[in-house]
Amino acid sequence: MKTITIPIIPTNQTFAKVHGPHELHLEAICVFAAIGFFLDGDTYWKDQVVLRPASKHTLDTEGKLLRSEPYFKWHHSPKTMSFDTALEGYMSLFEQIIADQTEGKQIILPLSGGLDSRTQAVALQGRKDCVFAYSYAFENGYAETKIARQVAKICGFEFRDYVVPKGYLWSVIDDLSKINGCYSDFTSPRQMAVVNSLKDKGDVFSLGHWGDVLFDSMGLPKLSKSEQVDVLMGKLLKRGGLELAQTLWELWGLQGHFTDYFRSRITDLLSNIDIEDTNAKLRAFKSMYWAPRWTSVNLAVFEANKAISLPYYDNRMCEFICALPEKYLKGRKLQIAYIKRKAPELAKITWQDQRPFHLYNYHLNRLPYNLPYRALNKIRRTIKMSVGVPYIQRNWELQFLGKPNQAHLLNRMESPRFYDLVPKAIVRQYTHKFYNENALQYAHSINMLLVLSQFYKNQVHGEAY
Structure with missing residues (x-):
């Protein structure tokens, strides 16, 4: 027997065998078709699962799952604290995690026009000789690389920009199929277009994934359980995904209706989260099921080339979030305050989501100012x-x-x-x-x-x- 401990937000999928027939899990595949990722521990097969996050799992010698025991459960236990206290706690923890993950290493830092990678740039600005930064933009798309270049210049990072070209997918699709195991679509991981150019640029990728979820709030009022399920279904279902899932459901002769099955799955998973606050509960849901089965799947593209580190995935960061008052997360307040305090020049650079405004005037992104x-x-x-x-x-x-x-x-x-x-x-x-x-x-x-x-x-x- 062996024991496997899965992080609170894992960076990859760990598979195990379970009792059942070795046949396609058609209901799970319909969900995959609807939302773009598999729910909970589902896989393509009925006799295979992905091990759940934040748990210790015992497997037999043949890789069959015997038992699982959670060691962490998402909760909402906000402490009484001032915003400055919360900010000091965030700054200290974030910078400590990045130091722990990258000490003594040459760092490859993807930069975007958003806030998560900019917070990483702030934490790494004192190690400019150890950082290679890069960015990429779509051919004939928004020049996101201009913002990234400005960030890198102020921090003193070596920088290169790339273009995601038309039709690159067909030369890499077989490799990508193997890397992500067909557990994600093939156009979302656009890093596949440039990652081979980064092989000699450093030792470890420092990736900012999931910061925008942990350090923001959906700003929802207190909702009933049914209303929370409605919100999640609306966010999970992709444009056209419900139609495709219903088509496949009927084609394969599955019992009942897909929508009823999907709602039941979401309801059951949400019921297992013991959190009263609506926004904290939905954040926990996304961190338990969305991050591990969607965001993490294509981290394998980076990891196929170099080691990866993710400060916002760190167990300590997850535990920290559970103790923060929700009002300090709304509107990315902590990340914005961190950048302003530690690197005011970076705060003056355009925030892509609020362009052409920056962190000092983004509140003007409304009519008639924009x-x-x-x-x-x-x-x-x-x-x-x-x-x-x-x-x-x-x-x-x-x-x-x-x-x-x-x-x-x-x-x-x-x-x-x-x-x-x-x-x-x-x-x-x-x-x-x-x-x-x-x-x-x-x-x-x-x-x-x-x-x-x-x-x-x-x-x-x-x-x-």
Whole structure:
């Protein structure tokens, strides 16, 4: 026997065997099609699970799960404290965690236009000779790299920017299928386009994932259990995901209705979280089920090249969050105050989510103050589109649109072996809707059908990657 301890927010999935038939878990796959990740411990197979976070698991010599025992449960136990006390606690803990994770190492720091990576830059600014920073933007998309370059320049970091090019996916999709195990779509991990260029840049990636969830509040009033489930379902279901899931549910002859099954699953999982405060409870739900089964899956892209470290995933950070008053988390207050106090020049750089405003004036991002920027931005996009240059906001636009991409996509999905799982007529129906009716509405469906086609051909039929 062996015991495996899983962190509160794990960076990867750990699989184990359970009693049951070795057959596809079709209900779980429908959920995957609807939201883009598997819930709880679900996998593609009925006799396999992913070990739950924040627990110690005992497995037998054949890798079969014998028992599990949680060592941490998310809670909401806010202490009476001033904002300054909360800020001092956050600064001290955050900087200690980063020091512990990166001491004596050359650091690779992805920078974006947001706040999480900027807080990391603040904590690392005294170690400028140890940091290689980089950023990437979509071809013909928003120049996020300009903000990142400004951050790196002020901190004194070596910096390079990259462009996510059109159609890169088809040269890396087999490798990506193996890396993420087909537990995520293939266009969300856009880092796959550039990660090979970073092999000689340092020892460890310092990644800012999940800071935006832990250090913010949904700002919801106290909601009933049913209302909380409604909120979660609205946030979990992808555009077009419910339609695809219902299509597959009926195709596979599953009992009842998908929506009822999905609501029941969310209700049961939410019921296991013993927290009264609505916002804290939903944050815990996302940290227990969303982070491990969605965000963490594609961390494997980084880890396939270098070691990874995530300060916001650290157990100490999770425990710290449980003791903070909710009012100090709302609106990213602590992260903003940290940047202002420790690096005021970084606070003056545009915050991408509030562009063109920064951390001192982002409250002006409303009419009429943001009208000039919005008007100018619209004019620029219109001019580009008039000369045939589309404005790119999402990776699937670069990887799926256009005739060469379409040919690659259809070649991947239109396989007699995949048709055993999803008939040709269904595949053709969704590709037609995507290319001829509404690409935005059906992009998620195409993403999921592509993933399912790769999974079914490679893992069920055992074709080589």
